[in-house]
Amino acid sequence: MTSTASHQSILDKPFVLDLFAGPGGLDVAAHALDIPSLGIEWDRSACLTRYAAGLDTLHADVSAVRREAFESLPPEINMLAGGPPCQTYSVAGHGTGREALDKVKKYIDRLLAGESDEDIDEELGSLPDPRTAMVLEPLRYAIQATKSPNREKRPYDIIVLEQVPTVAPLWEHYAKVLRETGLPDGTKYKVVVGVLSTETYGVPQTRSRAVLIARREGLGEPSLPGATHHAYEPKNWNRRTDQAASPVHQPTLDEDSPETEAQETGNEDLEHWRSMGDVLAGPTDTHPGRRTPFLVRSNYGSSGVSGRRGVRSNRQPAFTVTGRISRFVVFEHLDESIVYEGARFSMNEAGMLQSFPPDYPWSGTAQAQQVGNAVPPLFGAHLLSAALGLPSPDTDLLAKPWQPATEEQRAKLRSHGCGAADACTAKCPQSQDQVPPRAVPRPRKSDESKKASAK
Template sequence: MTSTPPHHSILDKPFVLDLFAGPGGLDVAGHRLGIPSLGLEWDRSACLTRYAAGLDTLHADVSAIRRESFESLPPEINVLAGGPPCQTYSVAGRGAGRKALEDVKRYIDRLTDGVPETTVDEQLEESEKRGSDPRTALVLEPLRYAIQATRSPNRGHRPFDVIVLEQVPAVVEVWRHYARALQEKGLPDGTKYRVVVAVLATETYGVPQTRSRAVLIARREGLGTPSLPAPTHRGYEAREWKRRNGLPEALRQPTLDEAPEAERRNRDELAPWMSMRDVLAAPVGTHPGRGPFLVRSNYGSSGIPGRRGVRTDQQPATTVTGRISRFVVFEHLDDDVVYEGSRFSMNEAGMLQSFPPDYPWSGTARAQQVGNAVPPLFGAHLLSAALGLPAPAPDLMREPWVPATEEQRAKLRSHGCGAADDCTARCPRPE
């Protein structure tokens, strides 16, 4: 495994609590940075993947842990992270999305004003009875955890020092309201944070995929002003790539090559974006390598459902979603003939998300697990920026992952589920 050089975090001993942890994207980032973490995850299959990977996990409902067993969490946890489910914000230009957004803003204000948790729960229940999507409330959980930390005797009422949140771009307005509340009003006990919010492109951090994420990084006052991670790679520009590869002059637009000299100079200081070929061509671990190919996505392009996006292996992947297993891959025979080859394996799909080769995807709905995950290399950049660490090495995720032994897996599951080989009554119901 690639190691990072010695460094000093703004915290003596960072320890991450990862809410809605999924199969482990942010925890893999922490693992390779030498930062311990505990993940809370509701989905059984994602937990099986986490156990197989050797990641400390609680198979639990995030809301239930906050309400019923917050005091059982390790008191030394000082970094709160997570990506709450986002489905109700994916329509943020329409009526339902706007209403959900305004509702969430009101609840953020009520929580930071110190409205009792029981009152907020009652209001949320009434809202659900009137037809609101129950998942809307989940985006409030990071704030509710931050408040609960200040009320926890087990922690000595100590607030989290750092908060790192990420989600789809539509959630950026929620993060901005979070930022205003944390900076201007603070938590009910008076704790305030310095906060930065932005939408970032993952390919500018070395992920071989074009994917935009809304991020929030907060530091408790007294720990300095947080910064967004500085890009290490160039952004992917489809028109520039097509121009360089033979697109007719009449169809292209000006690119950075035609920009002012200072802008070109800044661009030239960054590494080129990573292509699918960069991570899939060479054999590594059990991955045999893959020759030149074209890939056609299973969903529409440019907002047109019937237009299937096609990219070559010399480009980054389109956004990896739960449909990655349906992408059609065409292998090149020569310049004139291609044939349909094998679909991406889960190992390959994970590598396009920047997971290390041979990550042990387990359980069912594996493609959905891959698509829902935080790209680990991007997560490493977020954690490094939040903690004041140097940018992670570009090859941080290149070494194959070493899965947990059966003994380690059984121990992790005993802790996370209550039994070494099965779920128990304390685990969330599948429905």
Template sequence: MTSPATPDSAFTNSSRDTEKIHVLDLFAGPGGLDVAAHFLGWESIGIEWDANACETRYSAGLPTIHADVRTMRTERFDELPDDINVLVGGPPCQTFSVAGNGAGRRALTEVESFIKRLVAREESSEEIDRELAALGDPRTALVLEPLRWVMAAIENGKPYEAIVLEQVPAVLPVWNAYKEVLESGVLPGRIKYRAECKVLHTEEYGVPQTRRRAVLIARLAEFGQVSLPQKTHKAFTRQKGEIAPAGLITFDEALREEAGHVEKPHSGRKEREPWVSMGEALRGTSRELGRPEPYVVVSNYGSGGDPKNRGRRTSDQPAFTVTGKISRNVVETPDGRPLPRFTIPEAGILQTFPANFPWGGRDQAQQVGNAVPPRFGVHLLAAALGLGEARVAEALDKMDEWPRISEEERERLRKIGCGDKDKCPTRPPHPPVAPLR
């Protein structure tokens, strides 16, 4: 096995990091983390099975392989570029989105036990696959895929230098289990990482919506300690007595969540900027639609256990968490007169995609809702690579405009992505019923 550290590593020569970073995005979706990598000046390639998301990616000029991540790992691993050194991704979260009920808690417990069994390597991978297939929901097993990719890369002699994973808050116990494994030296070759994981609030990184995500950031131990990204904007908290819509927390809850993770102020640290409102983010686009400010957005979801008690946000506040149902949000004037609902470009802007990002395929609202906000992604990737504030600011300053590509380039990427039709999925992948080779 070759050593993961080389003299020209991206971490040992910061002046060359732009040309040395090559990102692999598992479960890539329409490309939130790829867009972040692009604005940081890095190359990326995504693996995505959903044909609609692939169409968006081809239109955006994002290199893509239209495939199941498990098939790529077990049968096509050698087709990937051999200079990939950063792994990112967010496995499907539906199973864990219901972690508050019995099924969700059981799924989390099962996955944590499988993590320990996987790295122990005391039983065959095929046996673990059979048991995973028997869990019922095929998406549950996918949360193990990033770890299996980490192990596969090590076994192929090229460990990833950095890892970034993100998912719904309920997945934090899984990321904690990942952290324990990554830092313990039980991986093949006794490779060790430094890792941090926590639930972060995207409005504290300049995203104009209240979205909570469980993130894990890791880098090879020999490159030193890793830290979560520093918050740049203030938290959005509700006032005392206000009914809490989905995704919004009280000030006291925010303090409790920060317990054990208090940031110590030091001289020279900038004061956080105010959170970004949806009105500020959408101002130019909204005027084109003839939507005056102020306006009110009504949540699709009930609050306090009452489906009829829907939260409301005004245009001078951040949006609710952007989901695949954002196009159904009622938008109205303060006195209740209807206004145009959010368009796909507007929804994309609330996720911090450039206004001209070329959404393609069907189910575009779902694509938008599933994406990692690119601005948030810049902060995560920069933290994983240990980049300073200047590099982050430089990337964020470029995010207003997405480069257009030619139809020829789009077709070239589609041909590469789908290639052999026998390898191109036409339906959602399912766990194999027979042992994997």
């Protein structure tokens, strides 16, 4: 792959504001590309991970910062990025966000028409799950930038967003209005939207994401990042035998598969997708590496594609890494007919399957959820590079162990992010706010039938 070192970005001094920053996926990508970034994250444990990793952070609610502290943000920020919470839009959830797509599109139109935040906030409070409205925050930040005296009312030059594939219709609507209507001050953008597969960018995991890249008019046409690796096709792998469905019978783990042959007959410029074994074999400071062939069993699908459920071997990419990664059962292969249940993935291994650097300093609680919620950093590096007009980053961009922050650096970062060197303060989100709202369950068909018969 091509290095970014000798190429000039379309911006002289890129500076990223990462909304919903999580444990650092996009910020790690920016760091690897030598781009400064500031992340806003409300979850305490994710912030602890970020401080330990040396990432500049505000422990705060994204909406609250926009309403109450926007003027305190560095005026040099010229790139807006983020992946809003996906739970209400994900196919794994109850779907309240998916059911509200048309309503959210209308809110987008109303924001761009200049309707007051107060009126819109009052209506957003009626949504069954308030996380659904978070997908509007990037647009609200873009609008707020054009009103900010601290920024001299200067709009963001670049916007980069990613979410689960079901949000693609909203990104398309974003694109339409940013191109045609523009922000209330008249700023318009050139925009591209698409659904991309992370394994085609060197991430050892099948994960599909809806992506939006926008450039302010005058900065050229944006484009989606070009694939660097072949796509993973589960049907080719599963056609070998029916043995892949059973962790007890897997005699062909070390044989070349039809998958490999099928992938290599395509574009000669693309590399083969990376497998779990590719990234987990080598030892790091926190684990010895997995050189023995293994199988992973999961009851969780990949981006809603049922054909990707079941069992995969170390010679395949991981299933979509979610907060359930710690539950994946790992079987290690002893010979042609004997397997045993081995150690489940450590958090560092789970992070490496997301393309985080080895030995990334996961901290706090709910670490598996932090890993699963993160943007894969290598994928993020491709998005940022494409947005800035840089070539594709090296596949091994994040292969080196991460250098954690010193105690002094961590204390300084936390003083900035929380208000104290070793604790949260009153300005941080309160503990009761850290619990996501209970999802509204869908009515059961049997209940609906009972209501109908009662009538």
